Amino acid sequence: MNIPTLAVVIPCFNEELCIKSTIEKLDVLFDKLINSGKIKSDSYFYLVDDGSSDSTWDIIEELHNINSRVKAVKFIRNFGNQKAILAGLEGVRDIGCDCAVSIDADLQQDENAIENFIDEYMNGADIVSGIRNDRKTDSFFKKTTALLFYKTMNILGAKIPPNHSDYRLVSKRALDIMELYHEKYLFLRGFFNEVGLKTSYVHFDVKPRLAGESKFNFMSLMTLALNGITSYSVVPLRFVAVLGFFMALFGFLVGVETVIEKIFWHNSPNGWATTIILLCIFGGIQLFCLGLIGEYVGQVFREVKARPRYIKDKELL
Ligand code: UDP
Ligand code: MG
Secondary structure, eight states, X not given: OOOOOXXXXXXXSSOTTTHHHHHHHHHHHHHHHHHTTSSOTTOEEEEEEOSOSSTHHHHHHHHHHHOTTEEEEEESSOOOHHHHHHHHHHHHHHHOOSEEEEOOTTOOBOTTHHHHHHHHHHTTOSEEEEEESOOTTSOHHHHHHHHHHHHHHHHTTOOOOTTEEEEEEEEHHHHHHXXXXXXXXXXXXXXXXXXXXXXXXXXXXXXXXXXXXXXXXXXXHHHHHHHHHXXXXXXXXXXXXXXXXXXXXXXXXXXXHHHHHHHHHOOTTOOHHXXXXXXXXXXXXXXXXXXXXXXXXXXXXXXXXXXXXXOXXXXXX
């Protein structure tokens, strides 16, 4: 296989404190990889400014002017991390590359693992997924919710290895296949795992954020998780149907029992507590199931509108 042209996709949302030193560090890595003949000298960075409201874009423009490796695109507003990565991957596919790596702007993911990614790529892998060694830098809350999410996804049939992240290498071939998926809310972790291309895994260390704060909050993590589940599994819907069936059966049996009791033993006013309890339980289950179905209706609603995934404002090539 020929030495690849590598494109590094970096989503940035209000990363004015990080972006400069991130590019410096990646530049050093690029020099090393080019000198050791692992990547071609026309390899580049592709920064996606996800509608930052700070000076991120100004810094990117500065970097672009002094460093020919820096290419970038700016969204018209904030579209979220998944869209930023997606736009980055689509962007580098159009510009041209043999493989692309997506990495966070805060360089929490150890950039030196990219060398191992390239080795795996040269060994024939189309997708090389980064797996975190541990979650030391994550809060207790994030650790538990992430674990819960991956467990749920696996039970539901979308086999995503835990401690997976959006730090991965994908080949040109994978990018071409991605173009065939027209979902607006493509869940990248799900897509790259189920697509069927040869996949390798590389372990890496997670570092603390270079500077600034996490751009994810409870709601955005929740949205990501719900989108992941509803776009990659219909098992919950089936579960609702099965649950409904058994609940109906149970209700029928209780009904029969009540009637028999009334006819033969004539003691009807008993069971007030039971009535209230059943009312609450059934009410709860019904609301939960409605909400669950609502999530899928929402997913259909968003997809059917077929709005653009993101809107570009400016591009620096
Ligand atoms: N990010 C983005 N759009 C958003 C939120 C985050 O492009 O709406 C980027 C952010 O700039 C960073 C990456 O996604 O490069 C991961 O975000 P962050 O480091 O804040 O998340 P964490 O590491 O805490 O999960
Ligand atoms: Mg981070």
